Amino acid sequence: MSVSMKDVLQEPLLKDAKVISGKGEEATVDVQWISVIELPVENFVRKNEVVLTTAIGCKSNPELFIDFVHDVIKSEAAGLMVALGRFLFDIPQQAIELANKHDFMIITIPWEVRFANIVETVMKELSNQSNKDREYSEKIQQELLYFILAERKLKEILHYIEKHVEAPVFLTDQNGNLKESHQYTEIFLNKWKQDVVKGILPKKQVTKQNHDPLIQKFEKISKEGQLLLQIPILKVSGEPQGYIYVDIPKACSVESFLISRRVHVLEHAATSIALWLSRENAIEETELRLRSDFVAELARGYISKYEQAVSRSQILGYQLQLPYVCILCFPEGLDILYDKKRQKEHYSQEQWKNSMFRYIEEELFFAGKTLERQLMITREGDKLIIYLEIQHQTEHEYATDFLDHVDRRMRHLIPEISITWGIGRRIATFKHYHESYQQANRSLKIGRSKGTRRTWxxxxxxxxxxxxxxxxxxxxxxxxxxxxxxxxxxxxxQMDLIGTFIAFNQFRGNVSQTARSLNLHRQSLLYRLRKIEALTRLSLNNPEHLFLLDLSIKAWKLGLHQ
Structure with a gap:
């Protein structure tokens, strides 16, 4: 809690004080300090400070007092207490109107009440509140540390923080990926992912808006009517390992929300969660590395004995006895999207790419869960190796529903990225894990060279x-x-003779059909065909020449030119 003007005015010493302007604001105005000020104000008054004055310099000049009130209001003081009876007997009406216009409190006090007594009383109240804040802060710190030492779940820790800051709280890693994502709706997750891809989250450039070293690290993010407060969770090196996001209520500004009590909670939350993340990241990274290494070794044929593979798979939670197929996933357009979205951000391309692969992996697992299929995944350079459990027996149905699901979700979430897939044969025996990977790899290379999104x-x-x-x-x-x-x-x-020949060959030499498919006049098509014959010194009426030209174009599209 904090000391308000209402608390100050309830002191017995101020029982005869009268609120002249800003009535009804007593409970909403925080007090952080009190001082005695006469003309001039300049920069001697700070925000949330109660100003005491005798108006000694304004005795015969009401306009000077009005200017004085204006300067105090401009300094964002908590209120102005004026001692009446010696230099000023009434508050000018114009000054009252000015104060009311800014919801600013002017309070009159009898001349007999000593300023020293008022300062002593208010400072005592502030000191008492400071002690309560310190005790509250220590209690929060101890309870959060207990949660960490007792290895409580992250969901419980976040719920505790939400309770004490009185607002929803989210936790992400350093790339903006939500922790505890399973507890959020699909719509919320999709929107969050889009904000990360667009570069809205996390906000990297820190703006200095406060003298408090902790609050300096806070970032305000406004998006679509929502106001988020971003607090970094720092490593020992000073680099962020994650972020806390607070969804500030719509009725609040950042300044009014960040009262002392909430700042203490967020400070201890950042420290405690840093410990939690350090421990969890170490465990998670070890598990991910073991699972990833196993899938990579399986794909490359490094595991020679079936019994050894089964033993390791059971420890890692995989089921090798299920039927699988190897699929390679290559996201197209990542570099272009990085340049487009992140060129002004302090975010390395490798970090961003890791984040994108993380999202794609999440979508793969989501599709597997939706279709009730087991998955084994690892990353190899700029592609993902996937072993997908299959349930259909036809040649192509076994992966189509899975690929359709992922492609549909990706088009919705990140339309700038398209995925090229290479699919191997179904795995019948243990040795086929490596063979299916090689087949998928070859299919992917052929598909990319031909511009085909899916290649079996x-x-x-x-x-x-x-x-x-x-x-x-x-x-x-x-x-x-x-x-x-x-x-x-x-x-x-720029005439596209190669495309012209492909269409001509597709329509078995029918000039009319070819011209219609290319939206060309018949004479324009004939000109192109004669040009093809002249350049290649081949006859399009000769079946052997047609075969050679068709073969050459297919070879070229397979990447021979590279």
Missing amino acids: YEQTKLDRVLLQLLEKEEMREIVLETIEPLVHYDEER
């Missing part, structure tokens, strides 16, 4: 044949000699 290994037979042929130097030379004139011409003239 079974769909890549022709592409794999081409890749095998292109391993021979002579074959590569033939393909490049055939395709490069078209590529250079397209780059120079």
Whole structure:
């Protein structure tokens, strides 16, 4: 609690004091200090200070007193107490109107009441309140430390903090990822994720708004009618390892919300949660590393014995006896999105990318949980290795519903990012874990080179044949000699001869159908076809030439030019 003007006016010493302006504000105005001030005010009065005055310099000049009142109001003082009876006998009406306009309290006191007694009384009240605040602060600190030492759940700790700050409280890691996310609604989680991706959360640039070293670290974040207070949870090095967010009630400003009691709670909360995070992060990082290492070794074929794999999987909570398929997930557009969203932020690209992969992993696990499938996941560079439990027996159905679910959610949450998938064959025996990974990896490379979002290994037979042929130097030379004139011409003239041939071949040489599909006039299409023949020195009427040109274009799209 804090000392208010109402508390001050209830002192017996001030029983004859009269509130002339700002009536009804007594209970809402906090008092932090009291002093005696005469003209001039300048910068001698601070915020929430009670000012005592005899108005000695304003005896015969009401305008001077009005200016004095204006300066005291401007200094954000708690109130002005004027001793009447010697230099001033009545408060000018204009001064009262000015004070009422600013909801500022002017109180008159009898000349006989000594200022020294008033100062002593108010300072005693402030000292008593300070002692109560200190006792309250120590109690909060002890109880929070007990929660940490007793290894209480984070949910209980946050509930305790919410109770004492009288507002909702959220906890995130250093990247803005919510802790205890399972207790929030899907709508709330989606909105929070979007704010993180947009760079709204966490706010990195600290603005100095207060002389209090703790409050200097607080950041105010306004978004869509919501006012959040961000408090960093610091490591020993001074770098944030997480953030506390307080959802300030709509009726409050940050300044009115941050009373002494709440500041003490938030200070001890940040310290205590720093201990909790240090312990939990160490445990969580160890668990994640063990699980990730196991999946990576499984994919790369480093675990030779089935019994060893089963033993480790059981310890980590995996079920190897279930049927799985390996899927590789490659998020496209991360670097572009970073440059677009984060270029003005003090946030390294690696940190941001880690945060994005964390969100994608959450979406993968959410999809698995929704569809009641088991997942094993690890990260490998800029892609994720996923082992998905399968339940369907057809060639492509076993992953389609899962991929549809993830893609739909990602389009809604982060539309700037698209995912390319490579899917291997279903795993029948233990050795197939490595084989399915290799197949998924090859499918992903083929899919990315062709611009295909989903590529099943079974769909890549022709592409794999081409890749095998292109391993021979002579074959590569033939393909490049055939395709490069078209590529250079397209780059120079922007005519898309390669796309024209693909459509022409697709419609089996039907000029009318090809022209309609390309929105070209028949003569324009014929001009392009003649240009293709001239550049490649091949005839589009010759089946063997058609085959060579089609083969060359397919090889080119597989990434031969790289």
